[in-house]
């Protein structure tokens with residue numbers, strides 16, 4: 001798909017009613033009800049939102065998927081097949097908050113990626129360095145280690161999201177130069193090391209807002225945005241989607 005992709009990551013926010021209202025508000029906006037717009041809602045609301053989105057263009061996304069492939073005795077887990085069953089098109093894999101709070105590592109993330117791909121869901125591998133890693137200067141090495149998962153994947157369509165940890169929820173957006181440097185490095189690494197599908201697409205995430213979306217989306221090698229806080233406000237998210245729509 002050409003053009004820019006926008007995925008809103010709601011994280012652990014909303015209630016059944018507010019999740020429904022948010023999706024309803026987005027569906028009313030032609031800029032948002034597009035196949036290049038996705039919403040990553042909390043797992044417990046995905047089924048209801050999937051039903052609401054049937055026949056519409058906005059894509060449903062999950063925030064995580066189990067590393068276990070098949071049904072079975074894995075209390076609390078949600079499989080890729082379950083996510084596919086309720087209409088998820090995308091799933092986030094290895095978000096920095098999951099790496100931080102759940103110690104997710106490359107072997108687990110590879111299993112999650114493969115499970116999503118086997119279920120026909122496009123996984124979005126999230127990578128990014130902490131402030132300390134950036135200040136130490138070895139941030140590219142950190143990102144390459146996170147990307148190493150992709151070298152183990154044989155086929156299938158996936159996305160990458162570059163989210164510098166220091167820019168998430170902080171209001172500190174990376175500069176356009178920093179974004180361009182990393183996105184270009186990610187694509188070069190993938191060309192040399194991964195067995196990608198048709199194209200390598202890299203989204204940027206970290207304090208993307210209505211005010212900065214257009215300049216970020218116009219930056220070299222930025223194929224879209226993964227939006228946290230601003231995706232919880234229908235007006236802000238609409239403006240970000242509008243900025244993306246102008247660039248098709």
Ligand SMILES: O=C(CO)COP(=O)(O)O
Pocket residue numbers: 009095163167168169170171205206207208226227228229230
């Ligand atoms: O983590 C993010 C999206 O996955 C970014 O969050 P913010 O847009 O709130 O900084």
